[in-house]
Every structure is written in C-alpha cells, then in structure tokens.
Amino acid sequence: MTSFNDLGLNAELLKALSAQNFVTPTPIQERAIPLVLQDKDLLGIAQTGTGKTAAFGLPLLQRLKAQDRRPAPKSCRSLILSPTRELAGQIADHLRSYARFTHQHVACVVGGVPVRKQAIALNKGVDVLVATPGRLLDLVDQRAVQLHDVEVLVLDEADQMLDLGFIHALERIAKLVPNKRQTLLFSATMPNSIAGLAAKFLNDPVRVEVAAAATTADRIDQKIAFVQGGGKANLLREILSDAPDARALVFTRTKRGADRVARDLETAGLQSNALHGNKSQSQRERALGAFRKGKARILVATDIAARGIDVSGVTHVINYDLPNVPESYVHRIGRTARAGASGLAISFCSPDERTYLRDIERLTGGHLATLDGSSRPAEMSGNSRGPASGKARKSGPRNGGSDNRPGGNGQAPQRKRRPNNGNSQKQQRLAS
Incomplete structure (x- = not known):
C-alpha cells in the first residue's frame, strides 16, 4: 500500500x-x-x-x-x-x-x-x-x-x-x-x-x-419521497423530529427558500440556521461554525454548501428541492457518508420536479427507492436505465472506455450549460 x-x-x-x-x-x-x-x-x-x-x-x-x-x-x-x-x-x-x-x-x-x-x-x-x-x-x-x-x-x-x-x-x-x-x-x-x-x-x-462524474458513495442510502408542494414542510419536520440525534444538511434551490425553511423549522422547535449568498460573511461563518461544532444540528443551505465543505458527522442530507442541474445531486449527497461513515440522503419530489428526477436518475443510472416503500407514480416508472434500487449505480463507460483527452468517452452525458442571463455579475458578487 x-x-x-x-x-x-x-x-x-x-x-x-x-x-x-x-x-x-x-x-x-x-x-x-x-x-x-x-x-x-x-x-x-x-x-x-x-x-x-x-x-x-x-x-x-x-x-x-x-x-x-x-x-x-x-x-x-x-x-x-x-x-x-x-x-x-x-x-x-x-x-x-x-x-x-x-x-x-x-x-x-x-x-x-x-x-x-x-x-x-x-x-x-x-x-x-x-x-x-x-x-x-x-x-x-x-x-x-x-x-x-x-x-x-x-x-x-x-x-x-x-x-x-x-x-x-x-x-x-x-x-x-x-x-x-x-x-x-x-x-x-x-x-x-x-x-x-x-x-x-x-x-x-x-x-x-479517479472517479466517474456520476459516481455516488456506496455507503449512502438514497431515497425519494413523492409529495405535493405543500407537503414538503410537514414531511421535513416529521423526518427531523423522528431523528433527534440527526445532523442534517437541508438543500433548497433558492436563498428565499432556505430562509423560509429555516424559519419553519425554528417555529416547530427544531434549531436550524440558513446559509446562502445573501448572508453577510459573518452570518455565513457563524451558521457554518455552529453546524460544524454541533451547536445547531440542522443547516438549511443553497448549493454554496454542496461542494468542498467538509463537516464531519453529517447523518442526513435532505433535498427539500431537487436541483435543476443533475450533477449537483451527486455533490449534495456527498456531504454525508464521509470518512468511512454511512449516511442517508432523502429527496423530496413534487410534481413539477419530476423532470429533474428523471435527469438525476439518468445521470446516476438507477431508480431511487421510495422512502416509505410505496410504488412510484405511474408516469415515473421506467424512466431511467437500470433496475430499481435504493442506491444509484456507478455509471461506467458508455462507449467502450475512456481516452485521455478532455471530453473523451466514459463521461456522464454532457448537458448544455445555461447561458448567463445578465445575473452573472450579481452571482459573482454573492459567491465571492
């Protein structure tokens, strides 16, 4: 070795x-x-x-x-x-x-x-x-x-x-x-x-x-919950209330959504902080620091927390909103099951997010098992390759192997990048 x-x-x-x-x-x-x-x-x-x-x-x-x-x-x-x-x-x-x-x-x-x-x-x-x-x-x-x-x-x-x-x-x-x-x-x-x-x-x-772009950790138990939009808040409170020792990272698609979910959890007596680009640097540092030290067991965040943020002991990743970029799913759930531990990733899917789920399952190569073991909606059956499974399969080369050139075979399906729509300067300021 x-x-x-x-x-x-x-x-x-x-x-x-x-x-x-x-x-x-x-x-x-x-x-x-x-x-x-x-x-x-x-x-x-x-x-x-x-x-x-x-x-x-x-x-x-x-x-x-x-x-x-x-x-x-x-x-x-x-x-x-x-x-x-x-x-x-x-x-x-x-x-x-x-x-x-x-x-x-x-x-x-x-x-x-x-x-x-x-x-x-x-x-x-x-x-x-x-x-x-x-x-x-x-x-x-x-x-x-x-x-x-x-x-x-x-x-x-x-x-x-x-x-x-x-x-x-x-x-x-x-x-x-x-x-x-x-x-x-x-x-x-x-x-x-x-x-x-x-x-x-x-x-x-x-x-x-060293790893295909769509690979997800084997130690992450991945589940999907099909809910109506209004049912997400109740389901999140139920999951977190039933797991009082959980250390949970909850992802939303928008900054406003992160604030709303954090307030809702606080009202329910579940201490949480929000982390997103509209927060001041001191607020961001306090929120992340409290989560790292275990002073707040729930952190509600946008995708600024999806990559590179190394917090040990995260037991749950909950996708309150499915990401509209499928690769972000892999990065999000990778915040759990670190350093040899296991973890649980639960994704909520409302009817208007089913296209996002199809993209995620196409990228990762398998169906996500439902949280409660129920059947998937009829329109979601047979939409991705591979057998139904609680864990996404590792996606291997699709064209007989990979070469050593950028953009060579063996990569996850290429997606078109969304053009900058005039908000890129604002995005840069918030991220920087």
Missing part, C-alpha cells in the same frame, strides 16, 4: 502530515502529487471530498520551499482560485496546516469582509494566495496585489466557477499571470465547457481521473 513517504514529499511536509495522522494518500493524491512535482500541468477530474486540496497543495508548497525565496511586496508566488468563500477558507486552513513546518505564508481573500484589511495583509507579499475571483480582481484594480510573479495557478472546482458565471473573470486573471507557469485545474465534472477552459489555461496537461 502506497504511503505519503513514497510520493517524493520533503521532510517538513511529511512531518505535518504525520502530526495530523495522515498516512495513506487518496487515489487523486497518489496519482497527482508525483506529476505535479514534475512541474507538469494537470487536469484532475475528481469529486469533492476526495482529497484534492492535498493533491495540489502539498507539491505546490514543496516547489515554493525548494526555491526558497521571499515574495515581492504586494505579490503572490502561487494563486488558488475557488468559487465560494467557504471553500476558499477551507482550502487556506488546510494549506496552513500543511505548511506549519515550512513556514510559508498563506493568505485568503474573499468578498463580504472589508477589502482594506485584506489589502494590508498583502503588503509584504505572500507565498500562497487563495481567492475568489471577484475579490481578487477588486484587489488588483486597487493595486493592492499584482500577479506577474505567479509560478503556480490552481483552479479548484472549475465547473462550479463556470456555473457561477466567472468565465470572464478567469479569462482576465489568465492575462495577468505569466504565460510561463504551472497550471492545475480540478473539476468534479467534465462538460465541454471545462474542456474548452483547459485548452485555454493548460499547456499539454496530464489528465488524472
């Missing part, structure tokens, strides 16, 4: 990993770290929760340490872009723990907090800058940071950044960093738009793929 000692990492990084009891690398770490240490550009396809931060963070820190030079004032030697504030903060925290013995400076800049304070933090320069695209460009425009010293550029959760409308921001950032650099792009899915982004940003990349 491979250990971190076999991957060519230096003594300081191995000491930091040992202090956290990390011994065995995940598949994405085992395959990506040696390639990144060889200064290759990398296109990594892996779900959230597979250890991508260490896969790019450890070799990045080793490269910077080997050159052992101080960053210039108001500059960064490496840049990591993340779609959301929460994920950016989590990446920065992990990198600080890895760099505890290399003494490299990691900074994080996101929206929702005073920009002046962040500008001051960048005055002396930093080794690693983790940023959301919108706030990074704010600081660039204020001449608080310049990017011409970037040696390594990382785009994490690139498909979500495209979904949030960050393509123009990414293209602008690409013009500000040196052409001669190492670029690492990680994405949970591989639509055509990611292949196009990879062609623009990466130079002769090595592709590493």
Whole structure:
C-alpha cells in the first residue's frame, strides 16, 4: 500500500502530515502529487471530498520551499482560485496546516469582509494566495496585489466557477499571470465547457481521473419521497423530529427558500440556521461554525454548501428541492457518508420536479427507492436505465472506455450549460 513517504514529499511536509495522522494518500493524491512535482500541468477530474486540496497543495508548497525565496511586496508566488468563500477558507486552513513546518505564508481573500484589511495583509507579499475571483480582481484594480510573479495557478472546482458565471473573470486573471507557469485545474465534472477552459489555461496537461462524474458513495442510502408542494414542510419536520440525534444538511434551490425553511423549522422547535449568498460573511461563518461544532444540528443551505465543505458527522442530507442541474445531486449527497461513515440522503419530489428526477436518475443510472416503500407514480416508472434500487449505480463507460483527452468517452452525458442571463455579475458578487 502506497504511503505519503513514497510520493517524493520533503521532510517538513511529511512531518505535518504525520502530526495530523495522515498516512495513506487518496487515489487523486497518489496519482497527482508525483506529476505535479514534475512541474507538469494537470487536469484532475475528481469529486469533492476526495482529497484534492492535498493533491495540489502539498507539491505546490514543496516547489515554493525548494526555491526558497521571499515574495515581492504586494505579490503572490502561487494563486488558488475557488468559487465560494467557504471553500476558499477551507482550502487556506488546510494549506496552513500543511505548511506549519515550512513556514510559508498563506493568505485568503474573499468578498463580504472589508477589502482594506485584506489589502494590508498583502503588503509584504505572500507565498500562497487563495481567492475568489471577484475579490481578487477588486484587489488588483486597487493595486493592492499584482500577479506577474505567479509560478503556480490552481483552479479548484472549475465547473462550479463556470456555473457561477466567472468565465470572464478567469479569462482576465489568465492575462495577468505569466504565460510561463504551472497550471492545475480540478473539476468534479467534465462538460465541454471545462474542456474548452483547459485548452485555454493548460499547456499539454496530464489528465488524472479517479472517479466517474456520476459516481455516488456506496455507503449512502438514497431515497425519494413523492409529495405535493405543500407537503414538503410537514414531511421535513416529521423526518427531523423522528431523528433527534440527526445532523442534517437541508438543500433548497433558492436563498428565499432556505430562509423560509429555516424559519419553519425554528417555529416547530427544531434549531436550524440558513446559509446562502445573501448572508453577510459573518452570518455565513457563524451558521457554518455552529453546524460544524454541533451547536445547531440542522443547516438549511443553497448549493454554496454542496461542494468542498467538509463537516464531519453529517447523518442526513435532505433535498427539500431537487436541483435543476443533475450533477449537483451527486455533490449534495456527498456531504454525508464521509470518512468511512454511512449516511442517508432523502429527496423530496413534487410534481413539477419530476423532470429533474428523471435527469438525476439518468445521470446516476438507477431508480431511487421510495422512502416509505410505496410504488412510484405511474408516469415515473421506467424512466431511467437500470433496475430499481435504493442506491444509484456507478455509471461506467458508455462507449467502450475512456481516452485521455478532455471530453473523451466514459463521461456522464454532457448537458448544455445555461447561458448567463445578465445575473452573472450579481452571482459573482454573492459567491465571492
């Protein structure tokens, strides 16, 4: 069995990993770290929760340490872009723990907090800058940071950044960093738009793929409940009241819906918090912190909590609203059954959401069993491949295997991305 000692990492990084009891690398770490240490550009396809931060963070820190030079004032030697504030903060925290013995400076800049304070933090320069695209460009425009010293550029959760409308921001950032650099792009899915982004940003990349985009964890018991729209609130209260020890993450499609569901649960005596892009940064941090520490056992959130947010002990994921992007279902339910635990994912489906359910079941390759064991509505029978099952099947190659080119065979069916409808700038501000 491979250990971190076999991957060519230096003594300081191995000491930091040992202090956290990390011994065995995940598949994405085992395959990506040696390639990144060889200064290759990398296109990594892996779900959230597979250890991508260490896969790019450890070799990045080793490269910077080997050159052992101080960053210039108001500059960064490496840049990591993340779609959301929460994920950016989590990446920065992990990198600080890895760099505890290399003494490299990691900074994080996101929206929702005073920009002046962040500008001051960048005055002396930093080794690693983790940023959301919108706030990074704010600081660039204020001449608080310049990017011409970037040696390594990382785009994490690139498909979500495209979904949030960050393509123009990414293209602008690409013009500000040196052409001669190492670029690492990680994405949970591989639509055509990611292949196009990879062609623009990466130079002769090595592709590493460790899980099909539609794979769902075997330890997640997945159920579907067919309800009328007005019945969702009652069913949610019933499920959570019957499981007083549950630690539940409830997903809604809209920010207003998240607030409404959280208020309804509070009225029923079920302590909960809401998390979405309209909340201030301090509100978002308090809500997520209370959920992480177990002070609030229910967190009602939009899809900003669907990726990368690592909270241990989540027993239930409840899709109060089905996502209208089927890949989001996989990311949502992946918040449970982490670190070897099992979990329960329950999805509510009203009549107007049955098209979304068909898309989800087509992506994952199997029917979801009903929560109460009842029959599925007649119009929902036979709408997806594979036998009825309580768990979605892992979807394998559909065309005889996969190749090593972006957009090659073996991927989940490609969906058309919705065009930006004029709200992309607002989406960017809220996410950043």
